[in-house]
Amino acid sequence: MTQETNIQPDPDLSGVYVVMPAFNEGAMIAQVIEDTLNIVEHIIVVDDGSNDDTFAQASKTKALVLRHCVNRGQGAALQTGVEFALEEGATEIVTLDSDGQHPAELIPEAVQILREQGLDILIGSRFLKPQAVPFTRKIILKLAILFTNFTAGIRLTDTHNGFRILSRAAAEKLKIQQDRMSHASEILEWIAQAKLKYQEIPTEIKYTEYSMSKGQSNWGSVRILLDLFFSRFDN
Amino acid sequence: MLFQLFFALFYLIYLIALSKKKLRGKIHFTELLFRLGFWTLALVVVVYPDITVHLAQWMGIQRGVDLIVYVGIAVLFYHAFNQRLKHIRSSITITELTRQMAIMEYRLTHSGKK
Known part of the structure; x- marks a missing residue:
């Protein structure tokens, strides 16, 4: 958890909108929003039908808070946030997890890279620089990387990193249909199919006790594979 | 009988x-x-029941009852697969409705606040 500071958001980031899908994050959401507000002015939180006080906690901040009346999954909440950000006039859209594991302080540098290199999307990678990743998490992630690189046809070092920055043009084309966790793989397949200009950026993931308790189970990984398999036939 | x-x-x-x-x-x-x-x-x-025996033997299966079981399993698999696809399509519709409701609710609640 970072300390609250009085740093003003970078004026160059006035068109940047952060989208945070949140499900039962009442314990941390307000702090994560406050930390991110030190970097970026516009934050959209999509409360995905939480059973706790996520909506109330997020509403206490300056974030724009939307609420799904029923839980539809992280992919669905992300798409809601992206569509809303576009309606609000976003020039770039950043996606972050709402448990505070992604480094919001990286946003200015990442946006600069996206703009200067004319990229469509910049994707975070926890494997581009050495960092401690819990063993079972590392094995699952590496398997996911192998599978996604094979099926999506693009080469990445981290395929399930929620830290992404999309240009407005790219975000307008995004249409996530995988409501739950398999949206991460779906986005990568979309990048390959739409021939988007992408790049990875090293990101450090903060593995706290809280974020680990909110993480996916091993069964979740199996479910992702099943979702992706059936999505092949749904055309 | x-x-x-x-x-x-x-x-x-x-x-x-x-x-x-x-x-x-x-x-x-x-x-x-x-x-x-x-x-x-x-x-x-x-x-x-002899009809199935003739049909099974014509298809290279020994017993008529085996043929019925095989066909039954194939039909059930096909049905389960189709149901799964229907479920996916319904989910997409529910999500889209939920999304539009969330955005509309925000707009209604915050109209005039900007």
Whole structure:
């Protein structure tokens, strides 16, 4: 958890909108929003039908808070946030997890890279620089990387990193249909199919006790594979 | 013989119920034909089980009952697969509705606050 500071958001980031899908994050959401507000002015939180006080906690901040009346999954909440950000006039859209594991302080540098290199999307990678990743998490992630690189046809070092920055043009084309966790793989397949200009950026993931308790189970990984398999036939 | 009798009785009752449904306009003609065809075929197989033996041997399967089991499993798999796809499509619709409601609710709540 970072300390609250009085740093003003970078004026160059006035068109940047952060989208945070949140499900039962009442314990941390307000702090994560406050930390991110030190970097970026516009934050959209999509409360995905939480059973706790996520909506109330997020509403206490300056974030724009939307609420799904029923839980539809992280992919669905992300798409809601992206569509809303576009309606609000976003020039770039950043996606972050709402448990505070992604480094919001990286946003200015990442946006600069996206703009200067004319990229469509910049994707975070926890494997581009050495960092401690819990063993079972590392094995699952590496398997996911192998599978996604094979099926999506693009080469990445981290395929399930929620830290992404999309240009407005790219975000307008995004249409996530995988409501739950398999949206991460779906986005990568979309990048390959739409021939988007992408790049990875090293990101450090903060593995706290809280974020680990909110993480996916091993069964979740199996479910992702099943979702992706059936999505092949749904055309 | 007893099973055949029971099945024929069941078939008759089903036929009456189906006719009533059709008369009340509760099912379409194609649905009537499909149901009628399916249960008539089942009755023929129950009354003349040797038919399945001939059919099974023609298809390279030893016993008629094996053929019924194989076909049954294939139909169930096909049905389960289709149901899964229907479920996915329904989910997409529910999500889109939820999304539009969330955005609309925000706009209604915050109209005039900017």
